[in-house]
Amino acid sequence: MFSFILKGILRDRSRALFPIITVVAGVFAFVFYLGFMDGYVDSIIRQNARFSTGHLKIVTNAYAQEIDQKPYDLGFLEIRDELVLWRKDYPAFDWLARINFGALLDVPDSSGNTSGQGDALVFAIDLLAENKDLEYDAMNLKKALLKGSLPQTAGEILLSDLSFTKLGLELGQSASLISSTIDGAMAIRNYRICGTVVFNTEMLDRGGVIIDLADAQELLNMPDGASEIFGISRNGKYDKKLFRQVKADFNMRHGGNDEFDPVMLTIEDQYSLGTMLAFMDYMLWVMNFAFMFLLGIILWNAGLMNGIRRYGETGVRLAIGEEKRHLYLSQLYEAIMIGVLGSIIGALAGLGMNWIFNHFGMNMTSYNRSSSIMSENIIYTAIDLKSCLLGMIPGIFAPLIGSALAGLVIFKRQTSQLFKELET
Template identity: 40%
Template sequence: MFKFILKGILRDRSRSLLPIIIITIGVTLTVLLSGYLRGVMGDLTDQNARFQTGHVKVVTKAYRENMDQLPLDLAILGVDSLQAALEQAYPSLQWVERTNFGGLIDVPDENGETKGQGPAAGMAVQLFDQSSGEIERMNILASLVSGTVPTNPGEAIIAAEFAEKLDVKIGDEVTYVGSTMNGSMSFKGFVVTGLIRFGTASLDKGAIIIDISDAQNMLDMYDGSTEILGYLDDAVYVDEKATDTADDFNQKTNQEDEYAPVMLTLKEQNNLASYLDMVDVYSGLFVGIFVFAMSLVLWNTGLLGGLRRYQEFGIRLALGESKGQIYSRMVLEAIIIGAIGSLIGTAIGLALTFYLQYNGIDISGMVDGGTMMMPSIIRAKYTPNLLYLGFIPGLFAMVIGTMLSGIGIYKRQTAVLFKELEV
């Protein structure tokens, strides 16, 4: 029976071509949009984890409540011993020290007079410690426009766009002007060894990157840092693992001490929880919309096809075929058509997903001036569930549409057939 129905579908294109085209378009859009959403949210999560949040972050309780202000006076002290304790308690994560600070970058001319100034967003990372993996994690080497990574104290990398604005070149000296952990003024000179472009507006406008040891000296933050970031070994954020780790750590923390360390997961920072939950909601929403919309279209297509096959159904009833058999074979025919359209649509959708995954869409003009941490090139991402996701709307819509339109079979009266044939 399956072979017989398949031959009928292939030979009579008038009853299968339009439904297959409709299903193909719907499945293609479902797969493409799902892959696109996964890619955008995956890049957003990865970008935030590498530069700001980590998979988990340890800060003091007081610092957490004022995190947006980057309060240096609420930083972690005794950070080396705390990091060692974290490495021993949670060896499945890699722990690194980070210090975020803000200030003013002053660029002197040949006479020592100021020729340019600009606000800077400073980031101190473990550049000199190769085992920390910070250079690779932050993709510093690949993002360098020119120059090299600092290897000696008193050296820094600044954003290429920022350097162009201040007319700074490799080898020039710039002066950081800001406040220390204790509230006093801090002046520190740095030699620019590299210009960098991350492709993120919030970083490229005024970033300066130095080693953590320089920041500790400059900010009077000896054996201290604003935060300790933890990264899972496979470099992929898994909320269950991060939450379990944070809950275990926080249970051991003295909640009464405002300077006691607390651990936050990625989802608890930068409002990322709503964005991550949005992926699952929108993916399900897209599938539901396409199932509903395609069901309506295929219902109407089935009604039109049913009118064309009205006489066929009558003859089949006259030959002794029951209404239930005709209806069940129509449903089987719909499943086959749905499977064909879903296969074609999935193949096209995956091809477009892979294209966007490797090429991406440049949205740098849209995020220019924004402060949110997000990539300037958004890409789709292939995930295994895309192999079957398209079959949900493809098969359901076709079957539901056929079942609705096929109800007319039960209204067909064999006695009327002879009058129709006489006409």
């Protein structure tokens, strides 16, 4: 019976084309939407983990209390030995010492007077130490480098390309960073601009400066210090359960009550990201459900329309002696086949579109300009089986339900009335 129905669907285009197109369009839109949303949330997590929160982060108790202000004066000092220990205890993560601080980027003229000035968001990371490759990967530095080269010696910095252009600088030129030491005194040091970077993140590309950790420790008078120790999961995955376990273990073994004792935080504990991610997760489910519901109604309606459109055909089939039950079941099988066929084509088309945007990305720069959420300017859609399966659910079941309801009318039809109906 399946091969008979399949032949009917393939040969009689006027009967199946519209329902299949409807299913294909609905499933395609749903799969693409899921891929985009998953890609967007992944981008938020990835970008925050890289630049702002890590998957895990170790800070002092005092720092944790005011973490939104990034008070590096409450960070760690002489942290080298502890860092070696933590790296040994938790090898599933790369542990990276960093200092983030605000500064003024001051460009001198030939006589040493200020010729240009701009706000700088400084990221101090290990650019020259043994583990520099970890930072290169975590910050995606090689990919972000637009002009010049990565720092090779102390005293070299990378500057956001936007600031570089705005201040009219040249590679190799000297600029001063003006900030405050950990004691609150003014700190000024000169650096050589060796390259420019573009991170495709609006907040960083506005005034980001990348400096070697040792240079920042000297500038801020923080010997062997770090304001934050980032823990980046080696497999790059956001594993909520694992992160919570590591956090609990660390805080039990190394935590304390002194204001400068270490405390571990997960990505969810910082900058209200936990609330935001939970809310986005919840909203994603609500939107998924709403989308699936709407798609279901459209496809159900298509199934109903199909049933009504073929009212005459069912009459003929009954008139020539086909059983009502057989006729009803054949319509259900047909609906399933239309649903499956349409869902497969729609899911493949959705996956294809997701692959294109996964490969080339979707430019969201203009949206991000007005957004306070840290995500990449180029969003790469996610490709996974989950979005395909979720998209196929309404694609298969909605036409089936539509046909099942529309087909009930078969059982109400009287054989004696059929010829009269056919005459009209």
